[in-house]
Amino acid sequence: MTTRRDFFKNLGMAGGAVAAASVSSVALAALPELVSMDNPDTASPLTPPNGRPYNPVVTLNGWTLPWRMNNGVKEFHLVAEPVVREIAPGMKAHLWGYNGQSPGPTIEVVEGDRVRIFVTNRLPEHTTIHWHGQRLPSGMDGVGGLNQKQIPVGKTFVYEFVARRPGTFMYHPHADEMTQMAMGMMGFWVTHPKERHPLIETVDRDFCFLLNAYDIDPGSYTPKVNTMLDFNLWTWNSRSFPGIDSLNVRKGDKVRIRIGNLTMTNHPMHLHGHEFVVSGTDGGPTPIGSRWPEVTTDVAVGQMRQLDFLADEEGDWAFHCHKSHHTMNAMGHDVPTMIGVDHRGVVKQITDLIPDYMVMGERGMADMGEMEMPIPDNTLPMMTGQGPYGAVEMGGMFSVLKVRRDQKPGDYRDPGWYKQPKNTQAYEWTGPVAAATRSHDAGKGAMRPAGKAQSQEVVVRKPGSHGQH
Structure with missing residues (x-):
């Protein structure tokens, strides 16, 4: 994490005179301290040091922006700028x-707070x-x-306004939006x-994150901003x-997960092992009578x-988007389906020319998760991640809700993998297996007798009133 002093020192070394000259020395001195973060891990919740108290959220693989109080106004400093983000280890x-x-x-912030946000533009083009x-x-x-x-x-x-109603919100540009949002410009806001x-229950754990998507060619670093869906x-x-x-919680915790979608498609978010209710939208908390238990809810654009x-x-409970292609990395969508294709006759000929060639998809794609196929630098495997x-x-939009009885209140550390109690895990059957029932045995009474098929002419009769049709 860096401070405003470090920021302006580095900015001056990189030609920051333009930015410094854009505001007067008095205004520059009045700017809130700039706080920056380059660690991709989930930060601890920020306990409010002043102002009205609240139960803070935890931003998944993110953090909360500190503020200063200035005559009763909460002041924040955002800097729009190019960044380097680790998508996952190796990319x-x-x-x-x-x-x-x-x-x-x-x-x-808290409902009723007057907020003042200073926005400094360090992009190569204008923004809002x-x-x-x-x-x-x-x-x-x-x-x-x-x-x-x-x-x-x-x-x-x-920007200055009053946070008039509680809820879950976002911020993003409305300037060259296609480019700037495709490049990752967005953030979360909680009031x-x-x-x-009466409609917002107090919870023990409060998580939030945004859904986003990128089209980055294998081996490259910059998203293709003109991509619409692929x-x-x-x-x-x-x-x-x-x-x-x-998402690490204590057994018995009341948990809230806030999700915002700034991709180009909808995402059916599915939680294993539990039922939830949709308690709020960006329009505010939902009425009690409109809530029902679900395990999957769609979050539209x-x-x-x-x-x-x-x-x-x-x-350990999976939590993911239920569109199967959204739980994969670096997919090649134009690869033909090779299930059932016998490669044996051509594999030797191909490997003579391409020694690193590997058969893809002959028995499905699961083998790809365990193969160590050479891939370009700065590229994620299509399927990855090791469990116990x-x-x-x-890959992609997938994580794990970890519920533990011995997780201490307020402790967000990863407890490791869950140890399944005895007799509570699927196991291999080693007893006898009954012979499969064949269709000609199972359907004796319903099947037509064998013999020569009889032809039958179908005659269509139309009502008299439709004679002109």
Whole structure:
């Protein structure tokens, strides 16, 4: 983590005179301290040092932006800039983000807070920030050309408004949006209720993350911003499994997971072992009467979903998008299906020309998770991640909810793999196996007698009133 002093020192070494000259020395001295982060691990929750108290969230593979109080106003400093983000160990991407990371830091405030956000632009083009889902003055809504002038390169703009309602929100550019969001510019915003709310239950663990996606060619670093749907990296907070941290909770905890979707498609989010209710959207908390138990809920483009559940089943439970291609990395979508194709006649001829050639998909794709096929540098395997019993054969939008009875309250450390109690795990059957029933035996009474098939003419009779048809 770096401070404002480090930032402006480095900025000056890299031609930062343009940025420094964009605001007066008085305004520059008045800017809140710049805090930056380059660690991809999940940071501890930020306990509020001042202002109204609240129960802080934990941003999966992210962090919460500190603030300062200035005459009763919470002041934050965001810097839009190019960043390097580790998607998972073995791969980094050159993205755009805020304060050293993509997504940017989570902003946490309390209902009724007056907030002031200083936004410094270090991108190679202009930008803005839209506060997705907020009630605020039109001139603070952040749509470039409609509500405000674009923030030029090197300039700092100020947004100021009151956080009028509690809920789960996002921030992202509304300037060259296709490019800037495809490059990773987005962040999470949580407004906590100022007092006990009839529709917002107090929870023990509160997680949040954004769904995003990238199209990065194997061996390269920069996303292809013109891609519409054919993405090859599906991520949570710009991380792919096994780079996504687990969600570690104590058995009996009330848990909330806040999810925002800024990809180009919907994501049916599925939790194993538990039922949840959708307790909130970006429109606010949902009425009690509209909630029902689910294990999968769809999060459409531009939506937020807030999931509440009781973690009452101990174990390691998968949590993932249920679109199967979204739990894979670096997929080649145009590869033909080779299941059942006998390669034996050509493998030797091919390996004489290409010694590293490996048969792909002859018996399905599971073998690919265990093969060590040569791949370009800075590229993730298609399926990866090891569990206590072998390859997990997942990637992309996948993580694990770890529920433990001995996890201490407020302890977010990874407890390791779950040890299955005796007689509670699937096992191999070693007894006799009954012979398979054949269809001609099972369907005797319903099958037609063998013999020569009889032809039958089908006659269609039309009602008299339809004679002209």
